[in-house]
C-alpha cells in the first residue's frame with residue numbers, strides 16, 4: 187500500500203469508530219481482517235495515523251472547522267505530523283486508493299488556520315466536559331499539560347535488579363539505543379518513533395527477565411513505596427502485577443508480597459511474569475467466592491499499596507481513544523471505588539505502617555481531594571510530605587513534584603516527561 191492509501195484506510199477506521207463507538211484496537215483488528223492483502227507494516231502505519239488523529243482530535247477539528255473523520259485526519263496530519271498543506275494535498279490525489287483531492291476550503295484552512303483563539307480544551311486536546319477539572323488541576327497550564335498528554339509516549343523499561351544492573355541492561359539492548367530515564371534510577375527509555383515500537387517479546391533481555399516494560403512514572407510510584415527487604419506488603423489492586431514485580435525486586439526477594447485483585451482474571455499474567463523475573467516472594471491471593479482471602483494479614487502489613495482503579499487521564503499518551511470515550515459516569519464510579527478501597531485498606535496496615543495510594547489520573551477529585559477526605563475520616567493516618575516521601579525513597583529530586591493542591595506527588599508528561607501519576611504516602615500513627 188502507498189502512504190496515501192494508508193490515510194484513506196485510517197479515515198475508514200475513524201468512520202467505524204464514530205459509528206460504533208468501540209475501542210480502537212477492535213476497529214483496527216476488524217479492518218485488518220476485512221483487508222487481508224494489507225501486510226503488518228501497512229497495518230502498523232494505519233494504526234499510527236489513527237492514533238495520531240485521536241491524539242489531536244479536538245485541535246484537528248478546530249483547524250478544519252469540521253468534526254468529520256476526514257477533517258480530523260487531515261487536521262491531524264498537520265497538527266500531529268507537521269505536514270504542510272502542500273504535502274497533504276499531494277497525499278490527497280484522488281487517484282487509486284488515495285483520499286479525494288482537497289477542497290478549496292480544506293486547503294485554505296490547512297494553510298492559514300491557527301489555534302490562537304481556541305479554548306484550552308481544544309489546544310490541549312481533551313474533552314470539553316473535563317475543561318473545569320483540568321483548570322482546577324493545572325490552572326493556566328491546562329492546555330500545555332493536555333498537549334503533552336496528547337503526544338506520543340516513549341517506551342520505558344524497568345530494569346529488574348534481581349537479574350541485571352542498569353548498565354548491563356543498557357549494554358544488552360544497545361541496538362535499540364536506550365537512554366537512562368531522567369528520574370528513575372532503574373529505568374531505560376527508547377524514544378518514540380513513528381512506526382511500531384521495539385519488538386520486546388523477541389528481545390533476549392526481555393525473555394530472560396532483565397527488563398519489563400513500565401512507564402517511568404509507574405516505576406517511580408513503586409519506588410516511592412520504599413519497600414524494604416523483609417517487609418510484609420499487600421498489593422491490594424495488583425492487576426497484571428506491574429507494581430508487584432517492581433516491589434519484589436526492591437525487596438531483593440526478601441519478605442512477603444501478597445498480590446490481590448478483586449478481578450481474579452486480571453491476575454492471570456502474573457504467574458508467567460513472576461517466573462520470568464525470578465521473583466520468589468510473592469503469594470497470589472485471588473478472590474475465592476465469598477471467602478475472606480486476606481483475613482490472615484489483617485493489621486500485619488508494613489505497606490499496603492492501592493494502585494487504584496481510576497479514569498486513566500494520566501495515561502492518555504498510550505490510550506488516546508480512551509479520552510474521548512471517558513464519560514462523567516465513569517469518573518463518579520471510580521471515585522466511589524477509590525474511597526471504598528482506601529477505607530478497606532486500613533484494615534491491613536499495622537501501627538507505624540504505610541498506606542500508599544496511587545492513580546494514573548491527573549484529576550484532583552481522584553487524587554488530593556480523595557486523600558483529604560480520607561484523612562479527615564481517619565485521624566490515625568497522617569500524610570508524609572513530598573520531601574519526606576522523596577527522601578525515604580532515596581530520590582530527593584522528586585520533592586520538586588510536590589502537589590500544589592494537598593499532600594502527595596504529581597507527575598505529568600509536561601513536568602517530568604512521564605505519564606500523569608499521583609502518589610500519596612500515608613502513615614498509620616503508632617498505638
Ligand SMILES: C[S@@+](CC[C@H](N)C(=O)[O-])C[C@H]1O[C@@H](n2cnc3c(N)ncnc32)[C@H](O)[C@@H]1O
Nearest residue numbers: 423424425427428429447448449452493494495
Ligand atoms: C490500575 S489497575 C492495577 C495495575 C497494576 N497494579 C499494575 O501495576 O500493573 C487497578 C486494578 O484495581 C482492581 N480493582 C478494582 N476495584 C478493586 C477492589 N475493590 N479490590 C481490589 N482490586 C480492585 C482492578 O481489577 C484493576 O486490576
